[in-house]
Each structure stands twice: as C-alpha cells, then as structure tokens.
Amino acid sequence: MRNPLSETIVNIKPSGIRKFFDIVAEMNDPEVISLGVGEPDFDTPWHIRDEGIYSLEKGRTFYTSNAGLMELRREICNYLKRRFNVEYDPRKQVLITVGGSEAIDIGLRAILDPGDEVIIPQPxxxxxxxxxxxxxGKPVIVNLKAENEFRLTAKELEDAITPKTKLLILPFPNNPTGAIMERNDLEAIAEVIIKHDLLVMSDEIYAELSYKEKHVTIAEIPGMKERTILINGFSKAYAMTGWRMGYVCGPDAIIEQMTKIHQFAIMCAPTTSQYAAIEALKNGDDDVEEMRRAYDQRRRYLVHEFREIGMDCFEPFGAFYVFPSIQRFNMTSDEFATRLLKDQKLAVVPGTAFGDCGEGFLRISYAYSIENLKKAMGRIRKFVETL
Amino acid sequence: MENIREAILTTIEKNSRIDLSELAIRLGVSEPDIANTLEELESEGVICGYHTMIDWDKTSIDKVSALIEVRVTPQREEGFDRIAERIYNYPEVNSVYLISGGYDLLVTLEGKSLKEVSQFVSDKLSTLDTVISTATHFILKRYKDHGTIMDTRTEDVREKVSP
Structure with missing residues (x-):
C-alpha cells in the first residue's frame, strides 16, 4: 500500500508536553501530584455556567453566524475598549473562534504564502x-534570555528580520515563562515592526493575569492597530478552558479571510459557549479580579520558596507560571523533571517542551490551591536536598 | 496595588489560621506591617473574632439550629435596639438581625434538641413584652455556610499535564 501520510505532518515533532504527559499517565500513581497544567483550577463562575444552561433550556442549539453572535462581538468590543483602550468594529473586525488556538491556526493560514518567514520568540x-x-511558512526562532526576564528586545527582533519576514508572533504574558512586555518594551518593538513593514500576531490570552501594571496591548501603540492580529479568549481570564471560546480582532481584510477559513473548517464556535461568554463579559469583572488576586498570592509564595531553596527564579509578572532555573544542578531539564517525578512523585514540565532555549528551566504552574503548592514545594525541597 | 487592609481581610476571612510570615509573603508586604495592620483591625473592631467552621452533623454531638422570625412593637426612642439587646444577651442566641419585609428581627439559635429550642422560644422569646409573634424554622440540612460548601468535592479532574 502507498504511504497514507502527509510528509509535512509526519515531519512535525510531537509536542514535548505530550511526552511528559504519557510518562505521568503510564505511572498511573495516585500519589503523583502535578504542577504541570496549563489551565485554571477555578470552576467557571456559576453565573456564567448558569447562562450556558439557560441557553440550552431556551433551545438555542443552532449554528450562529460564522463570525459569532453579534451581541458577543459587540460585548468583546466594549470590553477591549474598557480594559485595553483599543477600538474595533464588531461587524468587520471581530471573529469568534474555537479557543485562542483556532485563531492562531487560521490567522497564520490567512497571512502566509510559502516561504514567508515568521519570527517566533521562544520559550x-x-x-x-x-x-x-x-x-x-518558515519559523524563525528567537531565543529569549533569562537576563532580559524573557522579554523580546528590539535588537533581538531586528537581528532575526530578513527580506522574507512577514510576521512576528508576540505571546505575552507568556506561557511558559510568565514574562510580560510593558509599554516601553512594546514601543521599541513597534518601531522595528513599522520600519520593516511587518505584521504582529499578539497572543494575549493571559492579558487579565498581569500582576505589575495593567496589561498593555501592542494594538494600542500608535500605528500598530492596522498591522496587529489581536488574539484573546475566555479560557484563562474566566476559567473557561473547556468551553473553547476565543476571539480575534484585526484589520477588516485579514478578519475577512480568516472568517472564510473558519466558515469552511469550523462553521461557527459552539453556540452554548457563546451565550455563556456574553454573560462573562457583562458581569464577570469581579470574578476575574478575585482569581487574579488569588494567583498573585500564589505567585509571590512560589517565587519566595524557590529562592529559599536556592533555585534562581526571576519574578514573573504574568500568566500563572514561574520558570525557575535548574542550571546549577548539572542536569538537563528533562532529567531533572523525570527524576523529580520518579523520586518525589511530582510532575512539572521541562522548559525544553517550549523550545530548545528552555533548557535549564522548569515550567511550574500555580493554577493550584496554596495547600497543593505547599505540598509540592515540600517535595521539590526534599528532592533538591538529595542532589 | 490592592488596599492592604482589604487584602488581609479577604485572605484571613477564608483562613484565619494562616501564619503572619506566610501572609506577608503572599501579599508582598513586611511581616511587621501585617502585624500592625491586624492589630489596628482588631482594635477598631473590624475583626471581631477568629472562629472555626464546624460541620456538627459529621460528629456524634447533637445540635439543632433554628431561624426564628420575630415580629415586635418598636419602642419609642429606642426603636428596635432595646428589644434586640434583650434577645442577643441570651447566650444560646447566635445572631440577631434587623430585617426589612414581613417581620422585624431574624434570630438564629442553637440548642441540643428540638425541645430545648422550642422551650426557649415559648418561655423566653414569646413572653417578652414587645414581641407580637414568632415563627420558628428548624434547619434540616446545612448545604453551605459562610461561603463554605459543606460537602465539597475536591477532586482535581484536570489532565495532569497540559500545554
């Protein structure tokens, strides 16, 4: 029989996360605790779930328009104006997607021609x-540095640009490092982007989980809105991962093409989730703030603990991850994580799952209760003492 | 930055046993600042006590709780305060609230048995001069109290590792 598979797909490496997930699953040990998840521990606030249930009771079980419910798009525009001071037209500049992940995929497909280069800062x-x-497209990786707190600098960006560069992916607040980009960082990046006539795909799914100043979107920097594809969603801010609700805002022409792909591939985002999302935007501000404060306390606690144990850890100001260094133990991230799992039954994700330059680091999630974090830190402490 | 007093209050409202050094780390302020603020809050009467939530139903100790609606005649000059005071001074009374709507005072109280609670209502409460009527509701099951769901499921159903 002829080879049934696409060579392009076969050549893509499976996610490093997957590998670690399999090891944990194989152990199947109830004693294993994990700091390995990339989703909130909170339940979706009840009033939001209730609205989803209510929409089902009312029989709202049909497709919505391809771009998503108009009321939801309008609420998203109100929200973006209120929180981040950017204005979009709900009719032509917003598309509701199946999580931020779909927006990433179809955004790239709408923009790229063969050979176009995409600058991707890692981890x-x-x-x-x-x-x-x-x-x-062709990925061009920029290795971010711990000494810059894993922010992207204008110099690093400039060095990666070639005549074929079309797009920069800007994922801040960042998974896995917890790094943020502040206004002055973004202004420096914007200058380079405009100078070289590039586009930016700004993945701001963790925007609400910022612990220093309020998050700034690059779309708000003068001259940037027309070259920015802004991706956000409900998963992290409202603890709604399973609802698969994301959205993307951008220039009419790009959203139009993205909507075309979305229409053929997906049809529309889940209707129940769209109704729940309207409620989240209308009445969810307090929930977001309450969760943000809880994460903030856990973040301070973890950074303090890692420093106590003697593991270098820059202070992350976003998302729900800390990214401590293990370089002084003379082990790879993979070895460290594997031994930690076997010896102390604690699952964490090696930094290398997020790019080669994650070598020497671990991603520690604090989407867990303080009690769980304490238990886990006790295990890390014990493990480090044996080294 | 969130107001530090509010941050302390919302945190210890959920866990009053948290130690000061941990609270200091979590809120990003110094331990002496925490201690001073707590002292202030106590002396101002903002913090009125540090209690423990107990689900007595899970013990073999018998307890009965009741909510009692009380209608009273407000008194000249004192309004409801005087009668409220007469009621809250009984140690078996847990709480007394002045309520808007169909009745005036909501009294919650605890006793060892239905009989004990009923006796309190008929002997002590109903006989007070200004009390016009009472309606006693016994609590059959406590689902949620002070923001705590009594039978919580704490199982983490998330995948153990995810991107």
Missing amino acids: CYVSYEPCTILAG
Missing part, C-alpha cells in the same frame, strides 16, 4: 511553530 506555547509550518 513559548507549543502551537506557533507547527501551525506556521502547516500554513507553509
């Missing part, structure tokens, strides 16, 4: 590189 979320390849 970062696992899907940018494979989705770029699937869309025919």
Whole structure:
C-alpha cells in the first residue's frame, strides 16, 4: 500500500508536553501530584455556567453566524475598549473562534504564502511553530534570555528580520515563562515592526493575569492597530478552558479571510459557549479580579520558596507560571523533571517542551490551591536536598 | 496595588489560621506591617473574632439550629435596639438581625434538641413584652455556610499535564 501520510505532518515533532504527559499517565500513581497544567483550577463562575444552561433550556442549539453572535462581538468590543483602550468594529473586525488556538491556526493560514518567514520568540506555547509550518511558512526562532526576564528586545527582533519576514508572533504574558512586555518594551518593538513593514500576531490570552501594571496591548501603540492580529479568549481570564471560546480582532481584510477559513473548517464556535461568554463579559469583572488576586498570592509564595531553596527564579509578572532555573544542578531539564517525578512523585514540565532555549528551566504552574503548592514545594525541597 | 487592609481581610476571612510570615509573603508586604495592620483591625473592631467552621452533623454531638422570625412593637426612642439587646444577651442566641419585609428581627439559635429550642422560644422569646409573634424554622440540612460548601468535592479532574 502507498504511504497514507502527509510528509509535512509526519515531519512535525510531537509536542514535548505530550511526552511528559504519557510518562505521568503510564505511572498511573495516585500519589503523583502535578504542577504541570496549563489551565485554571477555578470552576467557571456559576453565573456564567448558569447562562450556558439557560441557553440550552431556551433551545438555542443552532449554528450562529460564522463570525459569532453579534451581541458577543459587540460585548468583546466594549470590553477591549474598557480594559485595553483599543477600538474595533464588531461587524468587520471581530471573529469568534474555537479557543485562542483556532485563531492562531487560521490567522497564520490567512497571512502566509510559502516561504514567508515568521519570527517566533521562544520559550513559548507549543502551537506557533507547527501551525506556521502547516500554513507553509518558515519559523524563525528567537531565543529569549533569562537576563532580559524573557522579554523580546528590539535588537533581538531586528537581528532575526530578513527580506522574507512577514510576521512576528508576540505571546505575552507568556506561557511558559510568565514574562510580560510593558509599554516601553512594546514601543521599541513597534518601531522595528513599522520600519520593516511587518505584521504582529499578539497572543494575549493571559492579558487579565498581569500582576505589575495593567496589561498593555501592542494594538494600542500608535500605528500598530492596522498591522496587529489581536488574539484573546475566555479560557484563562474566566476559567473557561473547556468551553473553547476565543476571539480575534484585526484589520477588516485579514478578519475577512480568516472568517472564510473558519466558515469552511469550523462553521461557527459552539453556540452554548457563546451565550455563556456574553454573560462573562457583562458581569464577570469581579470574578476575574478575585482569581487574579488569588494567583498573585500564589505567585509571590512560589517565587519566595524557590529562592529559599536556592533555585534562581526571576519574578514573573504574568500568566500563572514561574520558570525557575535548574542550571546549577548539572542536569538537563528533562532529567531533572523525570527524576523529580520518579523520586518525589511530582510532575512539572521541562522548559525544553517550549523550545530548545528552555533548557535549564522548569515550567511550574500555580493554577493550584496554596495547600497543593505547599505540598509540592515540600517535595521539590526534599528532592533538591538529595542532589 | 490592592488596599492592604482589604487584602488581609479577604485572605484571613477564608483562613484565619494562616501564619503572619506566610501572609506577608503572599501579599508582598513586611511581616511587621501585617502585624500592625491586624492589630489596628482588631482594635477598631473590624475583626471581631477568629472562629472555626464546624460541620456538627459529621460528629456524634447533637445540635439543632433554628431561624426564628420575630415580629415586635418598636419602642419609642429606642426603636428596635432595646428589644434586640434583650434577645442577643441570651447566650444560646447566635445572631440577631434587623430585617426589612414581613417581620422585624431574624434570630438564629442553637440548642441540643428540638425541645430545648422550642422551650426557649415559648418561655423566653414569646413572653417578652414587645414581641407580637414568632415563627420558628428548624434547619434540616446545612448545604453551605459562610461561603463554605459543606460537602465539597475536591477532586482535581484536570489532565495532569497540559500545554
């Protein structure tokens, strides 16, 4: 029989997360505790769930328009104006997607032609590189540095640009490092982007989980809105991962093409989730703030603990991850994580799952209760003492 | 930055046993600042006590709780305060609230048995001069109290590792 598989797909490496997930699953040990998840521990606030249930009771079980419910798009525009001071037209500049992940995928497909280069700062979320390849683009990796607190500098960006560069992916607040980009960092990046006539895909799914100043979107920097594809969603801010609710805002022309792909591939985002999302935007501000404060306390606690144990850890100001260094133990991230799992039954994710330059680091999630974090830190402490 | 007093209050409202050094780390302020603020809050009467939530139903100790609606005749000059005071001074009374709507005072109280609670209502409460009527509701099951769900499921159903 002829080879049934696409060579492009076969050549894409499976996610490093997957590998670690399999090891944990194989152990199947109830004693194992994990700091390995990339989703909130909170339940979706009840009033939001209730609205989803109510929409089902009312029989709202049909497709919505391809771009999503108009009321939801309008609420998203109100929200973005209120929180981040950017204005979009709900009719032509917003598309509701199945999580932020779909927006990443179809955004790249709408923009890229074969050979176009996409600058991807790593460590970062696992899907940018494979989705770029699937869309025919060429990933150009920029290795971010711990000494810069894993922010992208204008110099690093400038050095990666070639005549074929079309797009920069800007994932801040960042998974896995917890790094943020502040206004002055973004202004420096914007200058380079405009100078070289590039586009930016800004993945701001963790925007609400910022612990220093309020998050700034690059779309708000003068001259940037027309070259920015802004991705956000409900998963992290409202603890709604399973609802699969994301959205993307951008220039009419790009959203129009993205909507075309979305229409053929997906049809529309889940209707129940769209109704719940309207409620989240209308009445969810307090829930977001309450969860943000809880994460903030856990973040301070973890940074303090890692420093106590003697593991270097820059203070992350975003998302729900800390990214401590293990360089002084003379082990790879993978070895460290594997031994920690075997010896102390604690699952964490090696930094290398998010790019080669994650070597020497671990991603520690604090989407867990303080009690769980304490238990886990006790195990890390014990493990480090044996080294 | 969130107001530090509010941050302390919302945190210890959920866990009053948290130690000062941990609270200091979690809120990003110094331990002496925490101690001073707590002292202030106590002396101002903002913090009125540090209690423990107990689900007595899970013990073999018998307890009965009741909510009692009380209608009273407000008194000249004192309004409801005087009668409220007469009621809250009984140690078996847990709480007394002045309520808007169909009745005036909501009294919650605890006793060892239905009989004990009924006796209190008929002997002590109903006989007070200004009390016009009472309606006693016994609590059959406590689902949630002070923001705590009594039978919580704490199982983490998330995948153990995810991107």
